[in-house]
Amino acid sequence: MAKEKKVRERDEDDDDRKESSRDNSSRDNSSRDNSSDYRPRNRNFRRYNRRQRQMVPAYVDWKEVEYLSRFIPERGKIMPRRISGVSAKDQRRIARAIKRARVMALLPYVAD
Numbered sequence: 001m002a003k004e005k006k007v008r009e010r011d012e013d014d015d016d017r018k019e020s021s022r023d024n025s026s027r028d029n030s031s032r033d034n035s036s037d038y039r040p041r042n043r044n045f046r047r048y049n050r051r052q053r054q055m056v057p058a059y060v061d062w063k064e065v066e067y068l069s070r071f072i073p074e075r076g077k078i079m080p081r082r083i084s085g086v087s088a089k090d091q092r093r094i095a096r097a098i099k100r101a102r103v104m105a106l107l108p109y110v111a112d
Contacts, residue, residue, distance in 0.1 A: 056090040062100035068107060072098065076111040 054070075062068070071079045071094050078098055081091040101107040 054084060054086045054090070056086055056094065060090075060093045060097040062097040062104070063106070064097075065101060065106050068094070068098050068101055072107065074111055076108055 060067075071084055073079055078095050081088060084091070084094075086094065098107060102109055
C-alpha cells in the first residue's frame, strides 16, 4: 500500500511538470506572435541577383571574347560563381580562359 501511494505521487508530480512545461511553451509562442519587434531567425540572409544556370561548353575557348565577356561585369573582375550560376569546375575553366584572353590582350584587366 505504501508503494502504491509513492507511485501515485510520482505520477501526479510528472503530470504537473508536463502541464507547467506546456503552459510555458504556449506563453513563449504567443508572446513571439504578438510582439511587433519579432525578427526572423536567419538575420544574415542575403539576396543575390542570381542568373539562371549557365550552359558551359565542354571546352571554353579563350578566343571567344563575346562568351567570356558575359562573366566579366563593368568593373572588369571575374564574376563569382554564386552569382554567375556555374559549377565550380566550369568556373575554374572560365577563369583560366579569361586570364589567357587578358594575357593575349583580348580582354582588359581593368575597366576603361
